[in-house]
Amino acid sequence: MAAGEPVAVHRVLERDLPSAEAVELLSLVTEIARDQMAPRVTDDERHARFPRDVFDVLGRSGLFGLPYPEQYGGAGQPYQVYLQVLEELSRTWLAVGLGLSVHTLACFPLASFGTTEQRQEWLPHMLDGTRLGAYALSEAHSGSDAAALSTRAVADPAGEGYTVTGAKSWITHGGYADFYTVMARTSDEGPRGISAFLVEAGTEGLSAAAPERKMGMSASPTAQLLLDGVRVPARRRIGAEGQGFPIALAGLDTGRLGIAACAVGLAQAGLDAAVGWARSRRQFGRRIIDNEGLGFQLADMAASVASARATYLDAARRRDRGLRFSTEAAVAKLIATDAAMSVTSSAVGVFGGYGYVEDYPVERYLREAKVLQIVEGTNQVQRLVIARGLAGSADPQPAPANGFGSAAG
Amino acid sequence: MKIIVCVKQVPDTWAEKRLDPATSRLDRASGDAVLNELDEYAVEEALRIAEATAGSVTVVTMGPERAAEALRKTLQMGADAAVHLLDERLAGSDAVGTSYALATLLAAREFDLVLLGSESTDARTSLLPAMLAERLGLPQMTFAAQVEVDPVARTVRIHRQTEAGYDVVEGSMPAVVSVVEKINEPRYPSFKGIMAAKKKPLETVSLADAGIDPEQVGGDHAWSAVVDFAQRPPRGAGVVVSDDGQAAHQLADFLAAEKLL
Ligand SMILES: Cc1cc2nc3c(=O)[nH]c(=O)nc-3n(C[C@H](O)[C@H](O)[C@H](O)COP(=O)(O)OP(=O)(O)OC[C@H]3O[C@@H](n4cnc5c(N)ncnc54)[C@H](O)[C@@H]3O)c2cc1C
Ligand SMILES: Cc1cc2nc3c(=O)[nH]c(=O)nc-3n(C[C@H](O)[C@H](O)[C@H](O)COP(=O)(O)OP(=O)(O)OC[C@H]3O[C@@H](n4cnc5c(N)ncnc54)[C@H](O)[C@@H]3O)c2cc1C
Numbered sequence: 001m002a003a004g005e006p007v008a009v010h011r012v013l014e015r016d017l018p019s020a021e022a023v024e025l026l027s028l029v030t031e032i033a034r035d036q037m038a039p040r041v042t043d044d045e046r047h048a049r050f051p052r053d054v055f056d057v058l059g060r061s062g063l064f065g066l067p068y069p070e071q072y073g074g075a076g077q078p079y080q081v082y083l084q085v086l087e088e089l090s091r092t093w094l095a096v097g098l099g100l101s102v103h104t105l106a107c108f109p110l111a112s113f114g115t116t117e118q119r120q121e122w123l124p125h126m127l128d129g130t131r132l133g134a135y136a137l138s139e140a141h142s143g144s145d146a147a148a149l150s151t152r153a154v155a156d157p158a159g160e161g162y163t164v165t166g167a168k169s170w171i172t173h174g175g176y177a178d179f180y181t182v183m184a185r186t187s188d189e190g191p192r193g194i195s196a197f198l199v200e201a202g203t204e205g206l207s208a209a210a211p212e213r214k215m216g217m218s219a220s221p222t223a224q225l226l227l228d229g230v231r232v233p234a235r236r237r238i239g240a241e242g243q244g245f246p247i248a249l250a251g252l253d254t255g256r257l258g259i260a261a262c263a264v265g266l267a268q269a270g271l272d273a274a275v276g277w278a279r280s281r282r283q284f285g286r287r288i289i290d291n292e293g294l295g296f297q298l299a300d301m302a303a304s305v306a307s308a309r310a311t312y313l314d315a316a317r318r319r320d321r322g323l324r325f326s327t328e329a330a331v332a333k334l335i336a337t338d339a340a341m342s343v344t345s346s347a348v349g350v351f352g353g354y355g356y357v358e359d360y361p362v363e364r365y366l367r368e369a370k371v372l373q374i375v376e377g378t379n380q381v382q383r384l385v386i387a388r389g390l391a392g393s394a395d396p397q398p399a400p401a402n403g404f405g406s407a408a409g
Numbered sequence: 410m411k412i413i414v415c416v417k418q419v420p421d422t423w424a425e426k427r428l429d430p431a432t433s434r435l436d437r438a439s440g441d442a443v444l445n446e447l448d449e450y451a452v453e454e455a456l457r458i459a460e461a462t463a464g465s466v467t468v469v470t471m472g473p474e475r476a477a478e479a480l481r482k483t484l485q486m487g488a489d490a491a492v493h494l495l496d497e498r499l500a501g502s503d504a505v506g507t508s509y510a511l512a513t514l515l516a517a518r519e520f521d522l523v524l525l526g527s528e529s530t531d532a533r534t535s536l537l538p539a540m541l542a543e544r545l546g547l548p549q550m551t552f553a554a555q556v557e558v559d560p561v562a563r564t565v566r567i568h569r570q571t572e573a574g575y576d577v578v579e580g581s582m583p584a585v586v587s588v589v590e591k592i593n594e595p596r597y598p599s600f601k602g603i604m605a606a607k608k609k610p611l612e613t614v615s616l617a618d619a620g621i622d623p624e625q626v627g628g629d630h631a632w633s634a635v636v637d638f639a640q641r642p643p644r645g646a647g648v649v650v651s652d653d654g655q656a657a658h659q660l661a662d663f664l665a666a667e668k669l670l
Contacts, residue, residue, distance in 0.1 A: 012441075021600075021603055021604060021607070024485070024598075024603045025600055025603060028485075028597060028598055028600075028603065031597070032597055057597065060596070060597070060599060061597050061598070061599045061600065062599040062600030062601050062602075063600065066600070075600045075601075077600075
């Protein structure tokens, strides 16, 4: 199409990183994104093809356990580094960055709440890059109100295990994952009646429906997970019976940081594309970027991206230092995903008519941004978390009542 | 088996290359520099052979200070050790000088196999493998699309890529082998590799250390010199062929005229 000049190339971002190895890690990630992801993202998204082989490359490069301890095969990296890896991946391909975030979230309950024996037995296999995880909390009737979930885990009289029955909705990697961290009800005591389980793919009774047909991020499979009398041995329960909901919430605090980082990557991609276009597209005899009105719009976009990045990195650095970060994570998720929405929308505008067609990636960015405002707690739910903090009731112990607005992964 | 891989750091293939009008040399300071792509294949092949034979891989480069980055990348991929031939007097060496310097360095070391890429992406002479083999007096086995070693019989057999297909060439070890892209799929470094590389030896060697005669290297002693150069003219607009039933003929005529058919 007669579009004028090609869109500017992907700039290498100069990042604020805490160590030489982190700089090398980011440069490895940038290289993989450029060589293995960029050439195929458009096509795979268009045809809703899940790029499992790209995850294999990430896995072989040691990216499946970045924030977890080296003793279990993780990379022992601080969150501020792990999250910038997610950002860089999402800048090229959101489905991959978000997928890695979901995998890391799926490992969180075992890594943080498992016994030493459980960790020694399973964690190395979950982090070694060969097996992909999924996180199953949401159900058709319990999304924001995740504590209302109804999937049941019934203990055998002998105490050897559980029989799990129910249906999980919206499960990223559903049907493609190698293991699932599943929240199920072990008693009727509301949020105190939920327990966490580690379920292997291929267990009898576990199946996935056909992936949902989504408005964006089509290369990331999202499916209903059906549990029909799935037998789970007692030693695969993570944490105590009834501890599942606080575990899920702790996971989401961290998972939200992942979504915020993905959102910044996507917003950066929108900004890069818009700037590239505005520097080369000419109207009225000059580059469109030389019109102050448009230049200021780009400046606002750049300011949104930079402030969103600063916000999630602030929360991450608090987490790395062992400070409270739950409110900050909710703020970061809210700010970053709203930034992604507005920046990608502006990017379409900067491209004019060319922004509205599939020949350029910006319309896809816009479609992708929307999901980030919904997953791992809608942005209203983030406000709820922030407001609870302001009201002085942020402590998730004891477990919050129904309607706390925990929100799912 | 002890394997030595020669690698070169080159300007990023994605970046625009520029000759410096003052020196007629490639402007290496501007823009990113990367490990020559074909050399990644050579390193990968060396790692595979070493893994299969419980051997070791040492990577060698001759180049300016920042060429150490390329060495570090090979260590991250899994090479055991690296040697950086670094000396200001090497600047401007042509292929004759480069091959002399590398051959002198290698001659003092123990190895069973030397692997190289078959061509650099910057100077692209493709001369080094042959010159190095000649200077070392070793079998020259170039353009390998497949390499098999027999450590017991001490032989190496390659599929030498030709325009028509391939030749099977066998030689005794030690030997000099250059590889083509088809040979394998190079691995990326891993995070563990990045961490491990910090502890691996990276030795910097000067002309004196390596016993290299300064009178035979560097721009002043080069046998060839760049006399003049010009920018490639910008690409023309091209011809748009719209299909009115004759497009196929027009395309065929065009290809024939360009001697592409
Ligand atoms: C692509 C995709 C991938 C997903 N992946 C996963 C996954 O891997 N694992 C998983 O467990 N889940 C996953 N989810 C589910 C996701 O977390 C939920 O969709 C989300 O938590 C919202 O729940 P809901 O869809 O039931 O919406 P609802 O909870 O029904 O919300 C509907 C609307 O009501 C608002 N609302 C609800 N309660 C309140 C309140 N108290 N105050 C103000 N407003 C409120 C919400 O903000 C929203 O605007 C995924 C969803 C999508 C779309
Ligand atoms: C017209 C012209 C002018 C030049 N002028 C200059 C100049 O002024 N200054 C200057 O510095 N260079 C100059 N060069 C480049 C110089 O001649 C070559 O870089 C050098 O001799 C190596 O040759 P090559 O890059 O063509 O390697 P090739 O023979 O194409 O490379 C084959 C393989 O040899 C190995 N190899 C190549 N170079 C090295 C190395 N340095 N260390 C270790 N292994 C290596 C790699 O495995 C590589 O894949 C010039 C080249 C040309 C063609």
